[in-house]
Amino acid sequence: MTAAFSPTCQHLLTGRLKPQLQFLPPRAPASMRRLTFALASATTRGVEADAKDDGVVLKKGIAEFYDESSGVWEDIWGDHMHHGFYDPGSTVSVSDHRAAQIRMIEEALRFSGISEDPKKRPKSVVDVGCGIGGSSRYLARKFGAKCQGITLSPVQAQRANSLAAAQGLADKQVSFQVADALDQPFPDGQFDLVWSMESGEHMPDKTKFVNELARVAAPGGTIIIVTWCHRDLAPSEESLQPWEKELLNKICNSYYLPAWCSTADYVKLLQSLSLQDIKAADWSQNVAPFWPAVIRSALTWKGLTSMLRSGLKTIKGALAMPLMIEGYKKDLIKFAIITCRKPE
């Protein structure tokens, strides 16, 4: 495995909000001050202590971000919290979104080569970073499989359970718990399908993350990772350009992301674990239509009022959307799928 990924993004909490938003009653300023202080004091200690503190702060940040944002996201986008899959170059509106999100799941399954044969379908699924359970419920219905979802956000786990019950989806088939993807509370070899849909970008330790995915996969099981990566480095490059790192840093700050890695990094990790049939693809063109559509939806009356009601973290996330578009346009950010199979 190549040398360590670039150090944890520095959280630049300068609170530079656009002038027109300054009338907002300061929501959660105290917790943001605590976050700033914790990070500031962390940098004065040793590297190991740094890493641990950053880890705790990051997990808490992720949980709080989703606790706060889940409601408004669900309101606008429905119960899937991932990108939609579009034909490249298409113009889309939010009403196309749900169908595109379903298509994303189906395209990912197809890419992985998972069998449609009823005798060979996955019977047990783990949804790593399950959000409010959209994928879990979909996969449980599609395969008649049992699905476990894990998330850092108690609010999401709660909502996921409620939705499962409300959808009369035999809620027997899906269950959600608050757990850490880097330390999954499952024995080895438990799941025929290990599903990580846009959660990999939150994992501070990619090696550990991939190790856990492989550990809980059953022999012969399939692992599907759909995630945001940065572009692969050229053979001569040691790291990204300074401007590229700066752009990613700003995005990290808003979405509670640790350092980014490349698709090639994931492939190398999977290879190092002797996983088979490793395949990777760049689906950036297929999700590019998504962000402009999201921005348009955010600028509607409903979008704005929902954001104002939810809080500062959600708003910061929203303000970062143009940065994502910039990242995609400049070929820095890639929307990647990586799949493989665990040997029998």
Next chain:
Amino acid sequence: MRLLTHNMLSSNIKGVANGFPFRIDVEKVVEKKVDFNAGFLRNIFPKVEWKAFVDAARTMGYPELPEEADSSLLDSDEFLTKFHHGLLELHLEEGALICPETGRRFPVNKGIPNMLLHEDEV
């Protein structure tokens, strides 16, 4: 949290050799009716760790399950009904899961287990 879930969770604390099954500390059990589906039960039966399941059900206040079970029992409606009830209809709403080796408690609130480890357990 249903016993179906309990049957799939294991303690991941650093250094623990055998983290399965969790003991259950019961504070509140709720019974929720679930539609009976024999096909699902037959499908899931081979994946269930039977002893852990029976013990857990007893802790939750349901001692009716046989100590041992093999697939021939799947033809019996009476067995399937009990299996269904224990596996899917008993919910631990409040309580905790206890690591069998370290005794560490993982709280269960509103039916959701919190399996997050502390930094020193990782």
